[in-house]
Amino acid sequence: MAVGKELLLKIADIAAISIDETEAEDYAKELDSVIGYIEQKLSEIPDDDLEPMEHVLSAQSFFRADEVTNFDRKAELLGSASVTKNGCHFVPSVVDPS
Amino acid sequence: MSILNMTIKEISELLKNRKIGTVELVRHYLDSIRRQNPSLNSFVTTCEEDALEASEKAQKLIDSNDNTSLLCGIPFGIKDNICVRGIRTTAGSKMLSDFVPAYSSTVVNRLVEANAVILGKLNMNEFSMKESKEGNIFGFVRNPWNKEYAEGGLSEGTAAAVSGDMACFALGSDSGGELRQAASFCGVVGLKPTYGLVSRYGLISSASSMDQIGPVTRSVEDCAAVMSVIAGQDPLDSTSVGRSENYLKDIDKGIKGLRVGVPKEFFGSEVNTEIKESISRALENLGQEGAIYKEISIPSIKYILPAHYIISSAEASSNLARYDGIRFGHRSPDARNISEVYRFSRKEGFGREVKQRILTGTYFLSSENRERLYYKALKIRRMIFNDFRKAFENLDVLVAPVCPEVACKLTDVSGDKDHLLKMHISDVYTAGLNLTGLPGLTVPCGLDKNKLPIGIQIVGREFSEKLLLQVGYAIEKTVGKLSPGEGDKYGI
Numbered sequence: 001m002a003v004g005k006e007l008l009l010k011i012a013d014i015a016a017i018s019i020d021e022t023e024a025e026d027y028a029k030e031l032d033s034v035i036g037y038i039e040q041k042l043s044e045i046p047d048d049d050l051e052p053m054e055h056v057l058s059a060q061s062f063f064r065a066d067e068v069t070n071f072d073r074k075a076e077l078l079g080s081a082s083v084t085k086n087g088c089h090f091v092p093s094v095v096d097p098s
Numbered sequence: 099m100s101i102l103n104m105t106i107k108e109i110s111e112l113l114k115n116r117k118i119g120t121v122e123l124v125r126h127y128l129d130s131i132r133r134q135n136p137s138l139n140s141f142v143t144t145c146e147e148d149a150l151e152a153s154e155k156a157q158k159l160i161d162s163n164d165n166t167s168l169l170c171g172i173p174f175g176i177k178d179n180i181c182v183r184g185i186r187t188t189a190g191s192k193m194l195s196d197f198v199p200a201y202s203s204t205v206v207n208r209l210v211e212a213n214a215v216i217l218g219k220l221n222m223n224e225f226s227m228k229e230s231k232e233g234n235i236f237g238f239v240r241n242p243w244n245k246e247y248a249e250g251g252l253s254e255g256t257a258a259a260v261s262g263d264m265a266c267f268a269l270g271s272d273s274g275g276e277l278r279q280a281a282s283f284c285g286v287v288g289l290k291p292t293y294g295l296v297s298r299y300g301l302i303s304s305a306s307s308m309d310q311i312g313p314v315t316r317s318v319e320d321c322a323a324v325m326s327v328i329a330g331q332d333p334l335d336s337t338s339v340g341r342s343e344n345y346l347k348d349i350d351k352g353i354k355g356l357r358v359g360v361p362k363e364f365f366g367s368e369v370n371t372e373i374k375e376s377i378s379r380a381l382e383n384l385g386q387e388g389a390i391y392k393e394i395s396i397p398s399i400k401y402i403l404p405a406h407y408i409i410s411s412a413e414a415s416s417n418l419a420r421y422d423g424i425r426f427g428h429r430s431p432d433a434r435n436i437s438e439v440y441r442f443s444r445k446e447g448f449g450r451e452v453k454q455r456i457l458t459g460t461y462f463l464s465s466e467n468r469e470r471l472y473y474k475a476l477k478i479r480r481m482i483f484n485d486f487r488k489a490f491e492n493l494d495v496l497v498a499p500v501c502p503e504v505a506c507k508l509t510d511v512s513g514d515k516d517h518l519l520k521m522h523i524s525d526v527y528t529a530g531l532n533l534t535g536l537p538g539l540t541v542p543c544g545l546d547k548n549k550l551p552i553g554i555q556i557v558g559r560e561f562s563e564k565l566l567l568q569v570g571y572a573i574e575k576t577v578g579k580l581s582p583g584e585g586d587k588y589g590i
Contacts, residue, residue, distance in 0.1 A: 056307065056533075057339070
């Protein structure tokens with residue numbers, strides 16, 4: 001399946017990246033060539049019953065004690081944000097007011 | 099020999115015998131950075147005041163205590179995707195160009211506790227993704243061996259800082275081989291530890307099931323010394339494993355009876371003849387030391403590239419979703435509503451290649467393609483893992499090139515799309531270890547006709563770092579330490 005501009009714009013929407021039409025063509029072309037190579041390689045391998053391997057660690061995850069600790073660096077953390085107000089992160093209205 | 103290209107062990111001895119003070123040592127390195135960095139472009143941030151303060155503290159410790167750590171007073175650099183509290187950490191991206199972390203990574207905390215001295219932060223490709231068109235926001239790093247050359251198109255400041263006499267060692271990260279490749283191109287030692295052996299807390303994620311922090315050093319012993327400090331379980335990283343050791347102990351044990359496998363798939367026609375010859379000589383030397391080597395086959399090696407590309411893109415698209423322009427990172431000044439905050443900030447903050455990888459990863463993870471492409475890649479990952487495991491049933495280590503070519507000219511890198519593809523293809527020698535979690539050590543094993551370094555990669559079972567370092571030590575002993583030698587000009 002060839003990746004066209006329309007599909008690319010849909011993907012960009014899911015990835016929350018604004019992309020204009022000219023860029024979309026460029027990205028679509030590159031994605032198409034990558035997928036072409038990958039699909040060809042993958043088709044060489046029979047679909048056997050191997051267990052998908054998401055993580056290499058077979059051992060159990062390591063848990064730490066569930067203790068309340070205080071990270072007392074609010075000003076430092078807020079300092080990383082571009083816009084703050086009254087000691088809080090500030091964002092435009094999430095709900096459309098109209 | 100200059101203080102600027104001595105190993106940690108050599109400098110530590112000078113410090114303990116009061117031949118040099120820690121403050122004087124750090125001043126030499128800061129001077130070297132001022133002189134060399136404008137052309138090498140390795141450091142993106144230096145912390146002079148903090149470094150001098152830390153070195154004074156280290157000197158007091160040395161003056162009052164004979165049992166200080168080997169790293170006490172030793173100056174080092176940190177790749178710019180490893181967080182240090184209060185010091186700008188960019189991951190090479192405009193997205194994080196003014197991000198100052200409120201906490202330090204565990205590796206940095208451990209080194210600071212051992213009283214090593216932070217010199218600054220080191221250049222990198224944006225989120226460790228290879229880039230041919232624009233480079234990253236700080237531009238390309240030059241190779242200290244020949245400033246006309248890149249590190250094979252990478253912008254890893256770690257290896258250039260160590261090789262270029264600007265840091266005694268560096269902390270890098272490896273998601274597809276960038277740490278090992280840069281080390282090989284610059285003639286220094288680099289280790290990608292087993293996944294989980296070194297805490298990733300405070301490392302800016304790219305492909306989190308494959309990312310691993312590791313040391314870049316001037317000698318194998320130095321690598322062992324740094325590993326002995328940074329390895330081990332961390333309550334702040336649930337994937338970390340409590341398997342640390344004293345890696346320096348018995349490093350000179352020798353390699354008598356070592357069983358070495360040479361996978362023929364790693365030595366095809368695409369590998370430069372001089373690299374093959376150099377590795378053959380290293381193998382012969384190992385043979386003389388008592389190792390037994392034989393050719394083997396790992397057929398699934400040819401699927402490393404597609405599997406790694408799919409999984410790393412998918413994980414990057416997921417990990418980079420956190421950059422929403424709100425809590426940290428770039429926020430677009432043009433956004434009028436919450437959706438535009440996300441969409442415009444990400445458009446403006448990420449570079450071309452990173453956006454391409456996010457889009458590619460989103461495609462792989464979409465409901466129509468997940469089973470067909472992403473899960474298939476995870477199955478291939480299992481197949482590669484099983485094949486490596488099988489190879490190790492009768493072998494102790496494998497050897498491989500780090501890259502099929504030595505470093506290329508900078509003029510060959512920029513703007514060339516085909517070059518980017520070539521760079522990704524060259525990942526086949528390194529990315530298999532990121533897929534399987536296995537450790538890999540690269541050690542210099544010679545120079546090509548243009549006097550550019552060639553590296554050999556030694557691969558082991560999970561948590562076999564100690565053995566890898568013993569093998570690396572044996573190779574280093576026959577080859578000797580390679581140095582572009584520029585530091586001698588400024589010797590003390």
